[in-house]
Amino acid sequence: MFNSLQDKLETAFKKLKGQGKITEINVSETLKDVRRALVEADVSYKVANTFMKTVKDKAMGQNVLNAVKPQELMLKIVYDELADLMGREPAPLVLKNKPAVILMSGLQGSGKTTFSGKLARRLKSKGMHPLLVACDVYRPAAIEQLKVVGNSVEVPVYSDEGNMDPVQIALDGIAHAKEEHRDVVIVDTAGRLAVDEKMMDEIATIRQAIRPDETLFVVDAMTGQDAVNTAREFNDRIDFDGVILTKLDGDTRGGAALTIREVVHKPIKFVGVGEKMQDIQDFDPEGMASRILGMGDLGELAKRIQEIYDVKEAEAIEKKLRTNKFDFEDFLKQIQNIKKMGNIKDLASMLPGVGKALKDVDIDNSAFKSIEAIIYSMTPYERKHPDEINGMRRQRIAKGSGTSLQEVNRLMKQFADTRKVMKAVTSGGKNPQKMMQQMRQAKAMMKQGGRR
Numbered sequence: 264m265f266n267s268l269q270d271k272l273e274t275a276f277k278k279l280k281g282q283g284k285i286t287e288i289n290v291s292e293t294l295k296d297v298r299r300a301l302v303e304a305d306v307s308y309k310v311a312n313t314f315m316k317t318v319k320d321k322a323m324g325q326n327v328l329n330a331v332k333p334q335e336l337m338l339k340i341v342y343d344e345l346a347d348l349m350g351r352e353p354a355p356l357v358l359k360n361k362p363a364v365i366l367m368s369g370l371q372g373s374g375k376t377t378f379s380g381k382l383a384r385r386l387k388s389k390g391m392h393p394l395l396v397a398c399d400v401y402r403p404a405a406i407e408q409l410k411v412v413g414n415s416v417e418v419p420v421y422s423d424e425g426n427m428d429p430v431q432i433a434l435d436g437i438a439h440a441k442e443e444h445r446d447v448v449i450v451d452t453a454g455r456l457a458v459d460e461k462m463m464d465e466i467a468t469i470r471q472a473i474r475p476d477e478t479l480f481v482v483d484a485m486t487g488q489d490a491v492n493t494a495r496e497f498n499d500r501i502d503f504d505g506v507i508l509t510k511l512d513g514d515t516r517g518g519a520a521l522t523i524r525e526v527v528h529k530p531i532k533f534v535g536v537g538e539k540m541q542d543i544q545d546f547d548p549e550g551m552a553s554r555i556l557g558m559g560d561l562g563e564l565a566k567r568i569q570e571i572y573d574v575k576e577a578e579a580i581e582k583k584l585r586t587n588k589f590d591f592e593d594f595l596k597q598i599q600n601i602k603k604m605g606n607i608k609d610l611a612s613m614l615p616g617v618g619k620a621l622k623d624v625d626i627d628n629s630a631f632k633s634i635e636a637i638i639y640s641m642t643p644y645e646r647k648h649p650d651e652i653n654g655m656r657r658q659r660i661a662k663g664s665g666t667s668l669q670e671v672n673r674l675m676k677q678f679a680d681t682r683k684v685m686k687a688v689t690s691g692g693k694n695p696q697k698m699m700q701q702m703r704q705a706k707a708m709m710k711q712g713g714r715r
């Protein structure tokens with residue numbers, strides 16, 4: 264996510280770091296670099312200029328030049344401005360009606376149908392009972408696509424094949440939800456190739472008829488400033504409640520994420536980070552600012568971890584760690600869990616400083632293959648007693664798994680580190696604050712361990 268922007272901002276701040284004493288000239292040079300980075304990330308000139316002016320005023324107001332740690336203060340100011348630019352506070356869905364109704368809108372191929380499924384899955388995991396409603400009556404396979412999506416997240420789909428009136432289908436779908444005691448209805452609509460009057464009329468009419476709790480505008484982040492312009496046009500016409508930014512996993516420059524809020528004064532509520540149903544994240548401006556500046560996003564990571572671990576499992580692991588019984592069987596189980604958490608590269612980017620280090624590394628979940636092979640080459644006894652895996656055993660394991668001694672050694676080290684991190688994470692329980700604090704400690708511990 265936003266690799267090139269991250270790179271450029273880091274370079275900008277590095278320049279500042281190299282200076283013994285920073286001067287007004289260094290600061291304005293850094294600011295110029297930051298501005299250029301924003302514009303290259305497809306942030307509009309207007310927004311970039313306003314941004315720079317605010318940062319500059321703040322820097323002068325807080326007397327950066329005489330600050331104890333001027334570089335850090337500058338970074339903090341830019342971080343704050345980025346977070347403010349994106350709205351600062353997360354904007355959760357506001358669902359009041361029974362059933363609550365969520366209406367999707369957006370251009371063709373922006374990701375409405377996919378996101379409808381992701382959202383249904385998400386709401387279901389929170390104990391709600393969603394119903395998906397298929398109002399795309401134009402594209403031949405649209406209804407079928409929603410059914411496939413619904414099926415994959417085990418959420419029912421209401422459709423009315425042959426009925427060409429999306430308003431009526433939406434109303435019928437909501438009535439059906441009432442009968443079936445579904446408490447939230449997600450209405451998927453037809454895409455527009457471009458902003459065209461007839462289609463705009465249709466979505467406006469649906470909206471008037473069903474009075475949704477939330478009208479969401481879905482937009483492809485890869486389209487940069489076009490995304491922002493489309494958002495403006497949709498907002499003028501249907502006054503939506505929030506934005507869904509999809510395809511943030513791709514080679515997105517980031518401009519849309521940074522600018523939309525400022526231009527339409529509506530919050531980004533979720534982002535899509537992949538084609539799979541679990542690839543959805545709450546949009547958190549502070550977390551995003553932190554990620555853009557290469558500072559990681561431990562909040563999001565903690566959330567993912569909590570999604571996977573139930574309390575019981577966490578307690579069991581915690582006990583094992585406490586009594587030093589955490590072994591390779593458990594480790595293997597953790598790998599399965601991590602795979603469930605989603606794309607590994609995306610997860611890694613939430614760790615401070617790690618995202619960038621992995622930027623050019625081609626890792627995906629198959630990276631676990633050799634690790635799994637090594638563990639499968641251990642005897643059951645060895646898996647249960649990791650501390651007894653000596654040099655000779657390591658040699659044998661390397662041969663058996665078709666890897667090398669170095670790889671086995673590396674895994675042994677990773678295993679030891681994982682124990683430490685897991686210890687911190689599991690004892691954090693359900694308290695993300697505590698968990699984050701402990702993860703930081705664990706990270707520091709691992710660093711020390713590495714130096715020894």
Ligand SMILES: Nc1nc2c(ncn2[C@@H]2O[C@H](COP(=O)(O)OP(=O)(O)OP(=O)(O)O)[C@@H](O)[C@H]2O)c(=O)[nH]1
Nearest residue numbers: 371372373374375376377454509510535536537538
């Ligand atoms: N990489 C990536 N692909 C996505 C994401 N969201 C959707 N897609 C893909 O984008 C394509 C279009 O998604 P759809 O959900 O069909 O889009 P739509 O808005 O419903 O399109 P229409 O119904 O034609 O208007 C599909 O191939 C999806 O798999 C995302 O967050 N990341």
Ligand SMILES: [Mg+2]
Nearest residue numbers: 375376399405
């Ligand atoms: Mg669709």
